[in-house]
Structures are given as C-alpha cells and as structure tokens.
Amino acid sequence: MNLSRRQMLILLPAAAVAWKSVLAGTPEDSPNYKMSEHWWGMLIDIPKCIGCGNCVRACQTENDVPDGNFRTWVERYHVTDGDMVSPQVISPDGGKEGFPVVQEDAGKYFFVPKLCNHCADSPCTQVCPVGATFVTPDGVVMVDPKYCLGCAYCVQACPYGCRYIHPEKKVADKCTLCYHRITKGLTTACCEACPTGARQLVDLKNPKDPIHEFLKTHSVQVLKPQMATGAKVYYNDLDGSVR
Amino acid sequence: MSVFKDAGHLFRFAGLFVLAFLLFLVIRGFVVPKTFGQYGHYRGAAIGEVGAHPIKFAGHQTCEICHTDVLDVKKSGKHAHVNCEACHGALASHADDPASVTPVKPDTAVLCARCHTASAAKPKGFPQVVPADHSNGLPCQTCHNPHSPAMAAGGAK
Amino acid sequence: MNGVEGFMYPNEIALQWSVLIVLYPFITGLVAGAFILASLERVFQVDAVKPTYRLALLTALAFLLDAPLPLVLHLGHPFRSPEMYFTPHSTSAMAMFGYVYLWYLMAVLVLEIWLDYRREIVRWSQQSKGILRLVYKVMTLGSCNISERSLAIDERVGWIITLIGIPSAFMLHGYVGFIFGSIKANPWWSSPLMPVVFIFSAMVSGIAAVMLLYMGLTKLRGYKIDIRCVDTIAMYLFYIFIIDFSLEMLDLIHRIYEADESFRSLNFLVHTQLYIPHILIQICLGTLTPLILLFLTQVVKLPEIVRKRMYAIAGSLALVGIFAMRWNVVIGGQLFSKSFLGFTTYKMTLVTREGLLAAIALTILPLIFLWILVKLLPPWTEKNEHEAIAAD
Structure with a gap:
C-alpha cells in the first residue's frame, strides 16, 4: 500500500522467506504436518452469514471450479408462517454474485452456505467401486482424479448434492476442504474470504481449537442428521426447515 | 482312473x-x-x-508481514476481522513476486455494496444502507476509510 | 439446458445417469429371466418348455455379452474400468457386480452351454470345413471324448451348474436392484424391496423375450410353433407377473401410506413428469394389459391362433412395461431434488456417446450376438423338431 521503496527493501526478504515456507508446506503454524494429528471440519455460523457470495467466488478462484458446478454455494431460505415443509429457497448461480434485494416481507430469511460435509461415515466413499474416493486419515473426503472412473455412483449417493462430474476431466469432483492450504497452516479459501467469520475451519483433534468451547455453548446441528453420515460441517442456529 | x-x-x-x-x-x-x-x-x-494444488489466496498472515501500516489501521476498526483478500481478491501471485505483480485497488462502489446493500434477508444487526440514498452517488471512501470504516473524527482521509 | 422447477441443489440440475443406465438393468434382467426359464426344464423337469431350453441359454449369453457395454460407455474414463477387478472396493455394490458378472458369464453360462453342446461341437469339428472347423476345434479344447460315460458326467455336472446358476441369476440381478436400493440419499430408490422387484421383473422380461424369440424364430424358419410349449411359458409368465405386480404395488402402497418426508415431492413427480411413463406406460399398458390378456388365456378356452396372438401381444407389452419400469427407476430417481423442493428434466440427446442412437445400437447388438450364436451353435436338433411336429 503506502510502503516506501526503502521499507519494501527491508521487509521483502523476510516476507519472501515466510511465503516460501508456506508454499513448501512447512509454515511456522504446522511444522511437519502429521495427518494423524488432525480431524478437520467446519463451523457455519448462520446468523453471521450475509449472503455476499465471497466464499463461492473464492472457492472457484482457488480451486478452478468449472462454471455451473459448485464445491460450495449459498442458499437463501424464506420461511413463511411457520410452514417448515415448504420453504422458498433460491441460490442464483450458487449465490456467487449475492442475492436479489428483499424489501420488508413476511416471514424469516436466512442464508445457508453449503459445502461437502466431510462425513466420517460418508455414503459417497462407501459406494465407490474402485477406491477412487476416500476419507483421508485427517478426515477430508477426497477424490483421486487419476483413478476415478467417472461412474457418478458417488454423486448419486451424496445426500447433500455436493459432488458433480467435472465437465472436462470427466471424473467426480468436490470440495477438498482446500487440502493444499490447510496442510500448510492456512485456512480454506472460503474461510479466508468470508468477511463476517460465518465460516470457520475447525480441527476437532486440536484441543486448543475454539470449536470445542463453541460446541459446548451453542445449539449446533448438522444437515440431514437422519442420514447418519457423521457430517463434520456444524451449523450454528440452523433452522429446522433447512434440508 | x-x-x-x-x-x-x-x-x-x-x-x-x-x-x-x-x-x-x-x-x-x-x-x-x-x-x-x-x-x-x-x-x-x-x-x-x-x-500440491497451487495456492491462490496468500492468506492474511502473509499480507501482514509487509503491510503493517494497514494492519495498524485495521486492527482497531470494525473491519478488523475482515481478511485482506476478502476485498482485494486472491493475491498469492503478488506475494510470490511483489515487485512485478501490483494489485488493482477495488472499486468501492461495487465492493462495499456487495455486503452493505440493505436487504430484509440480511441479519438485522448487520450495518446496511440503500447505496443510492445513502451517499448521493459519492464514492464510499469519501467518508469512510475501508480499512476502518467508522466515521469518527477524521476517520476518512 | 435442463428446465428446473422449484429449487434444486446447483449440482443436481444435470442428470448423471442417462438412458444407457436404463438399458443396463433392462438387459441384465433379460439375461437373468432367460436363464431361469432354461433352468425350469433342467432342474424342475418341465418337459413342455424343452424346445426353448437352448435358445434361452443362447439368449442369456447374447444379452450378457452386451450387458456391460452401456455401463462402460457411460463412464467418464471407460479404459479405467478394469480397476473394478483389480481393486474392487468391498463396500461397493457396483464393485461386487463386476465379479458376480464374471462368475455368471464364465462359471455358469459359458460352462453350461459348452457342456450341453459338447457332443455336437465335437461332431462339427470333424464335419465342417475352413475357419468354422478351426473355431469348433478350439471349442472342443482339444478333447474329443464323447463316450457314454463322459456325456453322463457332463449331464450330471450341467445339472449341478444349473442348480448353482439359479441363485447366481438371482444374485446377478438382485445386485443390480441393490445398486439402486441401497442408496439412502435417494428415497425413490432406497427400498429393501428393490432387489426383489428387480428379480421378478427380470424374470418377466426374460421369459417374455425368450417366448417372443422362440415364436418369431420358429415362424421365420417355417416350422410350426409348439403350442404346448408356449402355453406353459405363458402360464409361468402369468404367475411371475402377478408376483412382480404385487411387489411393485406393495412398494407403491407402502410409500403412499407412510407418506414420509419425500412423499410430497415424489407424489408430485408421479402426477406430472412421470405420469405417462409410470402410470400409463408401466402400469396400465405394460403391466395391467398383459396381465388381463394372460389371465384370459388361462381361464377362457380360446383357439390356438388367438392364444398365440395374445401371447405375442402380452409378451411385447410386458417388455415395454419392464423397460418403462427401468426408465422410471433410473431417470425418475434423478428428476427430483434431494432437498425435496424442486424438479429438473431429462432431455435425451441423439448422437452423443450416451444418446438415443447409442442406446438403440446397444439394444440391437445382442440380437446380432444371438444371430451369430444361433449360426454357430444351432439350438434346434432334429429330435426337437420331430417332437414339436408330433405334438401338434
């Protein structure tokens, strides 16, 4: 920004060293990343989400997500008169460019960011015929694009609609929880870009992670708990009409 | 047999x-x-x-190594927890090569409106305005410093 | 692009499984059904259906050779399909299907056909000329032993294989049903009845197909249709059809009565997009009509020619109905959102890899396979024909 040339010359080498260490996978935050020491998930704080679409755009930039498919997206719910069975839901282009303005209207509105739930008992990895999708030892549901047949059975098996067949690669594709970032001490692209802190990457195996305190003190739910998928994306203050 | x-x-x-x-x-x-x-x-x-997928968002920790002046402005304001790249976009390329990749300043008319345009669908406590009525067409930064938006005395530069 | 009504999760809008995946359970169903018809004669000693024994086996083989093609063709990476055999995932119904398929093809069908034809194969390998002679020579596996005793062993082993073959055929198609029935995310599929419904509908389609093929081929060859044979087949078709229909209705009534969270959405679907393929084609045209026709042939004394025509119509309609059932399961199961808040549409493409032309080609292909098999291993023996004529 307002750096003088002198300041830059002093600061740059240190920055360069720090940045290179991030790229090399040995940032100060997690020297020698060990898979067995982590169990990743995410916290979505519904009352904080303003539906700006920053997360969707950040995800598409970070992960080269093809147009028309989404690793994460935002839905806007509108529930009127307590009719929980038929909420009106929209997600124009995944909420990528935000949502149309609403003048004062009856009922309640809220935004629900969605992404892969990185289920511990994931129905999608269960059905893969060849072992091309799996849960990593640190709890991330991942696709091996070099091994996937593209049979789409996993897409059918995901109750949340989080998978798609990549139109060019012809293999199943999905959220990797920015595995290339979280293993280097960074947070996911969507969390990095979220302006309100509605999304938080959590490490359930890290005793210092604030998630433990949060789970103890808030009313937290996962999506479609009846599916018993062991979902690890926790929603704070989730309305019962969300599915 | x-x-x-x-x-x-x-x-x-x-x-x-x-x-x-x-x-x-x-x-x-x-x-x-x-x-x-x-x-x-x-x-x-x-x-x-x-x-091994390449990183595009450098992460605020990286930005803050050099841009300590911005961090100082930011950390006391309302946008303290808004990360740099939430507004400035993915800038790992800039972190890689700060000298030759110069980020473009975002257009506040678009940027601020994205979050702060009033809508009944947004959480009630979130600061929202109707952009057309709010500033008479003046750009946001006329009155607000995006890094610390509250309009305290001399809040804007 | 697909038209969306209401709300779909954004990744759900495009259908993943196309008409080829409709074809796949349809074709495996024909295999299982045809084999079970063949086993009637062999294991349960139903002599009347003897004229169709070999034809049923060859039909099963022809369709079995075709069965994996629609699957492989629909894959994003067809050449990676052998991974299914190299690293099968033990919790995946689809992976197990690969092995069940191979077992059924090699250990049951090919072996049974080989044993049944061995006497002829040895004879042909000595009588025929040129390339054909070489083909038959290879098929003898270099053993020309057709002594009484070895044929008696063949008979015994063949019987055991048929016995193993019946549960194998059930497994082959039960597994196809399980592939759908085990998806808890999809309420239209998720049902323990799915494998059973698939097996019985498979038997209906397979028996109807062999009956039609037998009637058609006999007519083409200028012989007289063995009416006792088709009467018996039609009787079995009728009974199995009743079981199949009862199971499907049980499933439907259960869904309507339980009316769980998915009911509103599915009910809407059945009354709109699926109305024609499900209510009209599958249930009215493809199930009730042939059932009534077959019922009439069972209770009313009708002249032979009328019976034959009714069998032909009932058989064809049954095939249409079973195809519609596969369509409604595979395509219908992808038309609604798993949020139960909206619907998408399916538009079949024409000339793409998963389009209509590919589907038609894959439907005709097994008939070409069958034609080659019938030329190579004629299913009718002189003895059979005499019996048929004598029976008239």
Whole structure:
C-alpha cells in the first residue's frame, strides 16, 4: 500500500522467506504436518452469514471450479408462517454474485452456505467401486482424479448434492476442504474470504481449537442428521426447515 | 482312473480358469499403483497430489508481514476481522513476486455494496444502507476509510 | 439446458445417469429371466418348455455379452474400468457386480452351454470345413471324448451348474436392484424391496423375450410353433407377473401410506413428469394389459391362433412395461431434488456417446450376438423338431 521503496527493501526478504515456507508446506503454524494429528471440519455460523457470495467466488478462484458446478454455494431460505415443509429457497448461480434485494416481507430469511460435509461415515466413499474416493486419515473426503472412473455412483449417493462430474476431466469432483492450504497452516479459501467469520475451519483433534468451547455453548446441528453420515460441517442456529 | 479320463475335458476347462486367474494376478501385480492401500483402500499418493494444488489466496498472515501500516489501521476498526483478500481478491501471485505483480485497488462502489446493500434477508444487526440514498452517488471512501470504516473524527482521509 | 422447477441443489440440475443406465438393468434382467426359464426344464423337469431350453441359454449369453457395454460407455474414463477387478472396493455394490458378472458369464453360462453342446461341437469339428472347423476345434479344447460315460458326467455336472446358476441369476440381478436400493440419499430408490422387484421383473422380461424369440424364430424358419410349449411359458409368465405386480404395488402402497418426508415431492413427480411413463406406460399398458390378456388365456378356452396372438401381444407389452419400469427407476430417481423442493428434466440427446442412437445400437447388438450364436451353435436338433411336429 503506502510502503516506501526503502521499507519494501527491508521487509521483502523476510516476507519472501515466510511465503516460501508456506508454499513448501512447512509454515511456522504446522511444522511437519502429521495427518494423524488432525480431524478437520467446519463451523457455519448462520446468523453471521450475509449472503455476499465471497466464499463461492473464492472457492472457484482457488480451486478452478468449472462454471455451473459448485464445491460450495449459498442458499437463501424464506420461511413463511411457520410452514417448515415448504420453504422458498433460491441460490442464483450458487449465490456467487449475492442475492436479489428483499424489501420488508413476511416471514424469516436466512442464508445457508453449503459445502461437502466431510462425513466420517460418508455414503459417497462407501459406494465407490474402485477406491477412487476416500476419507483421508485427517478426515477430508477426497477424490483421486487419476483413478476415478467417472461412474457418478458417488454423486448419486451424496445426500447433500455436493459432488458433480467435472465437465472436462470427466471424473467426480468436490470440495477438498482446500487440502493444499490447510496442510500448510492456512485456512480454506472460503474461510479466508468470508468477511463476517460465518465460516470457520475447525480441527476437532486440536484441543486448543475454539470449536470445542463453541460446541459446548451453542445449539449446533448438522444437515440431514437422519442420514447418519457423521457430517463434520456444524451449523450454528440452523433452522429446522433447512434440508 | 477312467473317471478322470472321461472327465478330462472338464479338467481342461478348469485349467483354462486357473490359467486366466494366474494371468489376472500377474497383470494385477503390475497395474495396481504402488501406494494403493498405504492408508486404506485407495492410492495413498493421491493425498499428496491433491495437497500440491497451487495456492491462490496468500492468506492474511502473509499480507501482514509487509503491510503493517494497514494492519495498524485495521486492527482497531470494525473491519478488523475482515481478511485482506476478502476485498482485494486472491493475491498469492503478488506475494510470490511483489515487485512485478501490483494489485488493482477495488472499486468501492461495487465492493462495499456487495455486503452493505440493505436487504430484509440480511441479519438485522448487520450495518446496511440503500447505496443510492445513502451517499448521493459519492464514492464510499469519501467518508469512510475501508480499512476502518467508522466515521469518527477524521476517520476518512 | 435442463428446465428446473422449484429449487434444486446447483449440482443436481444435470442428470448423471442417462438412458444407457436404463438399458443396463433392462438387459441384465433379460439375461437373468432367460436363464431361469432354461433352468425350469433342467432342474424342475418341465418337459413342455424343452424346445426353448437352448435358445434361452443362447439368449442369456447374447444379452450378457452386451450387458456391460452401456455401463462402460457411460463412464467418464471407460479404459479405467478394469480397476473394478483389480481393486474392487468391498463396500461397493457396483464393485461386487463386476465379479458376480464374471462368475455368471464364465462359471455358469459359458460352462453350461459348452457342456450341453459338447457332443455336437465335437461332431462339427470333424464335419465342417475352413475357419468354422478351426473355431469348433478350439471349442472342443482339444478333447474329443464323447463316450457314454463322459456325456453322463457332463449331464450330471450341467445339472449341478444349473442348480448353482439359479441363485447366481438371482444374485446377478438382485445386485443390480441393490445398486439402486441401497442408496439412502435417494428415497425413490432406497427400498429393501428393490432387489426383489428387480428379480421378478427380470424374470418377466426374460421369459417374455425368450417366448417372443422362440415364436418369431420358429415362424421365420417355417416350422410350426409348439403350442404346448408356449402355453406353459405363458402360464409361468402369468404367475411371475402377478408376483412382480404385487411387489411393485406393495412398494407403491407402502410409500403412499407412510407418506414420509419425500412423499410430497415424489407424489408430485408421479402426477406430472412421470405420469405417462409410470402410470400409463408401466402400469396400465405394460403391466395391467398383459396381465388381463394372460389371465384370459388361462381361464377362457380360446383357439390356438388367438392364444398365440395374445401371447405375442402380452409378451411385447410386458417388455415395454419392464423397460418403462427401468426408465422410471433410473431417470425418475434423478428428476427430483434431494432437498425435496424442486424438479429438473431429462432431455435425451441423439448422437452423443450416451444418446438415443447409442442406446438403440446397444439394444440391437445382442440380437446380432444371438444371430451369430444361433449360426454357430444351432439350438434346434432334429429330435426337437420331430417332437414339436408330433405334438401338434
């Protein structure tokens, strides 16, 4: 920004060293990343989400997500008169460019960011015929694009609609929880870009992670708990009409 | 034994089976990736390959190493917890090569409106305005410093 | 692009499984059904259906050779399909299907056909000339032993294989049903009845197909249709059809009565997009009509020619109905959102890899396979024909 040339010359080498260490996978935050020491998930704080679409755009930039498919997206719910069975839901282009303005209207509105739930008992990895999708030892549901047949059975098996067949690669594709970032001490692209802190990457195996305190003190739910998928994306203050 | 003699053709058929099975095992030995089964029923090397994807968002920690002046402004204001790249976009390329990649300043008319345009769908406590009424068409930064937006005395530059 | 009504999760809008995946359970169903018809004669000693024994086996083989093609063709990476055999995932129904398929093809069908034809194969390998002679020579596996005793062993082994073959055929198609029935995310599929419904509908389609093929081929060859044979087949078709229909209705009534969270959405679907393929084609045209026709042939004394025509119509309609059932399962199961808040549409493409032309080609292909098999291994023996004529 307002750096003088002198300041830059002093600061740059240190920055360069720090940045290179991030790229090399040995940032100060997690020297020698060990898979067995982590169990990743995410916290979505519904009352904080303003539906700006920053997360969707950040995800598409970070992960080269093809147009028309989404690793994460935002839905806007509108529930009127307590009719929980038929909420009106929209997600124009995944909420990528935000949502149309609403003048004062009856009922309640809220935004629900969605992404892969990185289920511990994931129905999608269960059905893969060849072992091309799996849960990593640190709890991330991942696709091996070099091994996937593209049979789409996993897409059918995901109750949340989080998978798609990549139109060019012809293999199943999905959220990797920015595995290339979280293993280097960074947070996911969507969390990095979220302006309100509605999304938080959590490490359930890290005793210092604030998630433990949060789970103890808030009313937290996962999506479609009846599916018993062991979902690890926790929603704070989730309305019962969300599915 | 004549039973064996008369069932000879069956043994030939069975032999073909065994042969095919052995061939299958040999081929399997060659084609199954080396790291398959390292951690579970999948190719262990795939984890590292997914983890090698290039980073596009440098992360605020990286930005803050150089831009300490901005951090100082930001950390006391309302936008303290808004990360740099939430507004400025993915800038790992700039972190990689700060001298030749210069980020473009975002247009506040678009940027601020994205979050702060009033809508009944947004959480009630979130600061929202109707942009057209709010500023008479003046750009946001006329009054607000995006890094610390509250309009305290001299809040804007 | 697909038209969306209401709300779909954004990744759900495009259908993943196309008409080819409709074809796949349809074709495996024909295999299982045809084999079970063949086993009637062999294991349960139903002599009347003897004229169709070999034809049923060859039909099963022809369709079985075709069965994996629609699957492989629909894959994003067809050449990776052998991974299914090299690293099968033990918790995946689809992976197990690969092995069940191979077992059924090699250990049951090919072996049974080989044993049944061995006497002829040895004879043909000595009588025929040129390439054909070589083909038959290879098929003898170098053993020309057709002594009384070896044929008696063949008979015994063949019987055991048929016995193993019946549960194998059930497994082959039960597994196809399980592939759908085990998806808890999809309420239209998720049902323990799915494998059973698939097996019985498979038997209906397979028996109807062999009956039609037998009637058609006999007519083409200028012989007289063995009416006792088709009467018996039609009787079995009728009974199995009743079981199939009862199971499907049980499933439907259960869904309507339970009316769980998915009901509103599915009910809407059945009354709109699926109305024609499900209510009209599958239930009215493809199930009730042939059932009534077959019922009439069972209770009313009708002249032979009328019966034959009714069998032909009932058989064809049954095939249409079973195809519609596969369509409604596979395509219908992807038309609604798993949020139960909206619907998408399916537009079949024409000339793409998964389009209509590919589907038609894959439907005709097994008939070409069958034609080659019938030329190579004629299913009718002189003895059979005499019996048929004598029976008239």
